[in-house]
Amino acid sequence: MTGLCVLKAGPLSLLQDGGRQGWQHLGVSPAGALDLHAAAWANRLLHNPWGTPLLEIALGDVELQAECDTWLAVCGADLPLSLDGRAQLSWSRFPVRAGACLQLGFARSGQRAYLAVADGFRAAPVLGSVSAQQREGLGGLDGQGSPLQVGDRLPCGGRRGFSHPASVPWPYRPDYRGMPLLRVITGGDAASFDEDQLQGFFARAWQLSPHSDRMGARLLGEPLQVPARQWSLGVGRGAIQVPPDGQPIILQADHQTMGGYPLLGWLHPLDQSRLAQCPAHQEVRFTPVSVSDAQAELREFYRFFGR
Structure with a gap:
């Protein structure tokens, strides 16, 4: 062939x-x-x-x-x-x-x-x-x-x-220049974070680490205070893990399937594409989005592309 x-x-x-x-x-x-x-x-x-x-x-x-x-x-x-x-x-x-x-x-x-x-x-x-x-x-x-x-x-x-x-x-056609504002569905262990820590995640800009890869996008910034976690659970793409160093990791397509770090929430499925186009050292910001809004946009996306 x-x-x-x-x-x-x-x-x-x-x-x-x-x-x-x-x-x-x-x-x-x-x-x-x-x-x-x-x-x-x-x-x-x-x-x-x-x-x-x-x-x-x-x-x-x-x-x-x-x-x-x-x-x-x-x-x-x-x-x-x-x-x-x-x-x-x-x-x-x-x-x-x-x-x-x-x-x-x-x-x-x-x-x-x-x-x-x-x-x-x-x-x-x-x-x-x-x-x-x-x-x-x-x-x-x-x-x-x-x-x-x-x-x-x-x-x-x-x-x-x-x-x-x-x-x-x-x-x-997306414009990949400039600082993206990425939407996050809060959940998982979000209620276990102190309120000021959760608000701080959304209030500040984070920098994309050069150690990011297809497994996870690593963020650099003022560390979050991490609640204790005593068990592991299944994780999926877009999950935002916060390891002991307080620097969040957003799981990408090659992610592991189990994780024990506290979860702050999940990146909007459609914003995962924008994150994939960010270079090392790019600054990103986050804003909350509801599950219902994310689901509605994702259904429209899948209908348009025939999935």
């Missing part, structure tokens, strides 16, 4: 899909795209179903050569994008001819771009998903969670064609 040949792999390029669902009770994290919004738009531009495998490109610096005629779409981080040296629009779909070379430069804002192909990239699923999870050694092209390497081939058999290019309407 032909596909896209990797000439430059970038710092971290991973095959992802909708995630490895139904295995967290056995300790397997779901993985999947960190920025669900950008990934969903990349697939929608090509009429691919929700969760069709695509490539998550961290920071950029990727070069791919097409071995077949197909259509591609790129959404997410703002980075230079060119096809055989001709500039292409991001948040758009465009045709690619066999032999053409696609180049993605380093991101100017945002952290992750999503490259989709008509009908999706092909790889053998592991526990029902092709999502690459490096820590557990699952998924990806080799089935062991490995990132792309020079010389790899991304198989694709997409034969669907389109009559013209298309782009995401500008109101739906």
